[in-house]
Amino acid sequence: LDANKPLSGSFDMRFGGEYWIARWFAFRFGLMGLPDIQETDFGFGLNFRSFNLDIAQGIHDLGSSTRISLSFRFGQSKGDRSTAQVRAFMKAGMEAFQEGNFALAAQKFNQALDAQPDNKQVQAMLSRLMAVTGFVPQAMGGEEHQTFVRRGAIAYVDGRDLRNSVNSLRYAFNKNPKDEKLLGLLNMVEKEAGVAELTRRMEGPETFTWVDQKIYDARQSVYDAKYDAAVRRAQDVLDLEPNNVTALQIMGSAFFLMEQKDKALAVWKRALEIDPTNRAIKDFMQSLRQQ
Known part of the structure; x- marks a missing residue:
């Protein structure tokens, strides 16, 4: 008008x-x-x-x-240039991220956000990445625990499968149980994932690992008649080590004591497939069939 x-x-x-x-x-x-x-x-x-x-x-x-x-029209518009810059910075950031150089990745993501401040995807990724770098600035190298730290961090920043992030970081902590910063990162991700029981510092001997602690806690839960907790703790171990016979044995015992005999039998069968010579499980199953 x-x-x-x-x-x-x-x-x-x-x-x-x-x-x-x-x-x-x-x-x-x-x-x-x-x-x-x-x-x-x-x-x-x-x-x-x-x-x-x-x-x-x-x-x-x-x-x-x-x-x-x-x-x-010829040449690039301001919007086209900013989009190209964001892609370049994000590509460099993801490469650094996958190599385990989280601090450098955060720097590149920051540059991407400067080029396009209203980009919600970059904002979300940068926020999560900054949370990671607050505990673990980098996880570079070919060692197994570093590989799983990278996997856990990548899954966390991606945000779609926090359970996968928890399991990867737990495995890394199991390999290096004295890493306090890694424990801090793991606890942060566990809280966001809604995990009922956070990983804690190892209380046993120097050689105690996260899996050893979980096995001990699961067995103690059976002794204390806390069968739900025993099943949950055994499942935490099985998420990392699906063929852990001890965890399967404890889980089967907990199901048996909760009068869930079909589940107990299925779990013990799985354990015997892995370790056919396990005398204790065979005795459990025999007593179950006689009832």
Whole structure:
């Protein structure tokens, strides 16, 4: 809408509109004049990549007129440049991230966010990555526990499978149970994943691992008649070591004591498939069948 009043002329108004029916096609119209309509315009525009074609038809007192324009855009717009910069920074950041250089990855993600401050995906990834670097700035190298730290961090920053992140970090902590910073990262991810029982510092001998602690806790839960806790703790071990016969044996015992004999039998069968010579499990199963 445009209003015009020259010093030596009459007042007039112009009104127009545009509607994009599709990304490549727009319909336009316009009116000029007040109180009488002096000109009516209508037309359309076509947009294909860098080309624009605009056609307008005007109807007025002298007849009609047609206006045609063709334009071509070249070079990158500011938005295109920022998108390209974000992609470049994100690519460099992900490469550093996958190598375990979390601090460098955070720097690259920050640069990506500077180039495109309203990018929600970059904001979310950077927020999680900064949380990781607060505990573990890097996890580079070919050692097994470093590999699982990287896997856990990547799964956490991705955000779609926090349970996978927990299991990877637990495995890393099992290999290096004296790493207090890794324990801090693991506890943070466990809280966000809604884990009922957070991993704690090892309380046994120097050689005690996370799996050893969980096995001890699960067995103690059976002695204390806390069978649900025993099953949960045994399952935590099996998430990391699916073929851990001791965890299967404890889980079967807990199910048996909860009067869930079908589950106990299934778990013990699985344990015997792994260790067919296990005398204790065979005795359990024999006593179960005799009942």
